[in-house]
Amino acid sequence: MDILKEKKVAIIATHGFEESELTSPMNALKEKGATVHIISTEKGNIKSWKDGNWGKEIDVDMTTAEADQGDYDALVIPGGVINPDLLRRDEKAVNFVKAFFADGKPVSAICHGPQMLVEADVLKGRKITSFYSVRKDMENAGATWLDEEVVTDAGLVTSRTPADLDAFNAKMVEEILEGVHEEQTA
Amino acid sequence: MDILKEKKVAIIATHGFEESELTSPMNALKEKGATVHIISTEKGNIKSWKDGNWGKEIDVDMTTAEADQGDYDALVIPGGVINPDLLRRDEKAVNFVKAFFADGKPVSAICHGPQMLVEADVLKGRKITSFYSVRKDMENAGATWLDEEVVTDAGLVTSRTPADLDAFNAKMVEEILEGVHEEQTA
Numbered sequence: 001m002d003i004l005k006e007k008k009v010a011i012i013a014t015h016g017f018e019e020s021e022l023t024s025p026m027n028a029l030k031e032k033g034a035t036v037h038i039i040s041t042e043k044g045n046i047k048s049w050k051d052g053n054w055g056k057e058i059d060v061d062m063t064t065a066e067a068d069q070g071d072y073d074a075l076v077i078p079g080g081v082i083n084p085d086l087l088r089r090d091e092k093a094v095n096f097v098k099a100f101f102a103d104g105k106p107v108s109a110i111c112h113g114p115q116m117l118v119e120a121d122v123l124k125g126r127k128i129t130s131f132y133s134v135r136k137d138m139e140n141a142g143a144t145w146l147d148e149e150v151v152t153d154a155g156l157v158t159s160r161t162p163a164d165l166d167a168f169n170a171k172m173v174e175e176i177l178e179g180v181h182e183e184q185t186a
Numbered sequence: 187m188d189i190l191k192e193k194k195v196a197i198i199a200t201h202g203f204e205e206s207e208l209t210s211p212m213n214a215l216k217e218k219g220a221t222v223h224i225i226s227t228e229k230g231n232i233k234s235w236k237d238g239n240w241g242k243e244i245d246v247d248m249t250t251a252e253a254d255q256g257d258y259d260a261l262v263i264p265g266g267v268i269n270p271d272l273l274r275r276d277e278k279a280v281n282f283v284k285a286f287f288a289d290g291k292p293v294s295a296i297c298h299g300p301q302m303l304v305e306a307d308v309l310k311g312r313k314i315t316s317f318y319s320v321r322k323d324m325e326n327a328g329a330t331w332l333d334e335e336v337v338t339d340a341g342l343v344t345s346r347t348p349a350d351l352d353a354f355n356a357k358m359v360e361e362i363l364e365g366v367h368e369e370q371t372a
Contacts, residue, residue, distance in 0.1 A: 119322055
């Protein structure tokens with residue numbers, strides 16, 4: 001079923017992304033016909049994290065300097081402990097994330113991925129979840145944190161761990177199909 | 187010079203601690219005559235992080251379940267991206283950190299180490315620094331964040347990166363010599 005064949009989705013990540021949290025949403029999107037681009041801070045490859053160590057590399061399609069948020073219908077932010085810590089250091093990456101919120105476009109973030117939402121200052125008054133180690137950072141950023149496999153709040157989809165990926169992917173697809181959500185703001 | 191020979195200092199850390207941020211303060215403390223214990227979430231060894239990969243192992247002296255804050259004069263919290271993320275998941279570790287603040291004892295934290303201070307809810311109104319990627323988490327927790335090699339605020343000593351270790355160690359020793367600081371509270 002090519003229900004997302006008109007949709008172009010950006011996945012933003014860098015070294016240390018939790019492998020399944022990038023590949024599983026990417027495959028779910030591609031299966032539905034979406035065009036998916038991997039956006040990162042630099043050209044080349046980014047190294048995954050799997051089972052407590054560095055894993056395989058995947059190709060970067062475009063850098064945060066080259067990518068234009070206007071070209072995409074939705075954004076996905078995988079987790080991993082190292083990935084968002086590196087990503088939030090890149091002002092272009094943070095502004096890229098923020099621009100999706102400003103335009104009301106669906107954003108899905110899992111595990112430590114929501115740390116990018118803290119950095120982009122877009123969590124005030126939003127309902128979310130995340131990996132539990134960064135719960136306090138989410139609450140301090142103004143979010144209401146829920147211990148659920150997936151939390152959906154007007155275009156914003158969040159989950160806790162790789163074990164939540166099925167629920168995460170399903171809600172992500174649903175929100176992307178719905179398109180722009182007015183309540184999603186920066 | 188054994189100026190710290192009466193002092194017992196806890197260093198709390200787990201896997202993924204930035205190697206120099208544990209070994210350098212530890213050696214500085216031992217050179218001054220202090221007794222130093224490595225406290226961690228489990229028995230055995232903890233693996234360092236160095237040059238973007240897992241490094242050497244060091245012995246744990248006591249677990250957070252066994253250690254009593256009352257036995258120590260001061261606390262040191264090294265950084266590393268993975269270390270504080272694992273450490274803050276352990277409620278006993280968080281309570282151990284908080285107890286030093288409750289008793290006004292000197293606490294020194296470097297790089298990502300201050301994430302433990304967010305988790306322990308002790309940053310409201312305090313002046314600190316940290317690695318810059320977690321600056322926003324520090325500010326959201328109520329701290330005033332300064333871009334200086336070392337920030338000292340009534341018993342609380344913080345630094346940004348391994349490059350700041352000389353200044354960090356010097357202030358750490360100074361605050362431990364001074365002893366209890368009334369303004370250091372939980």
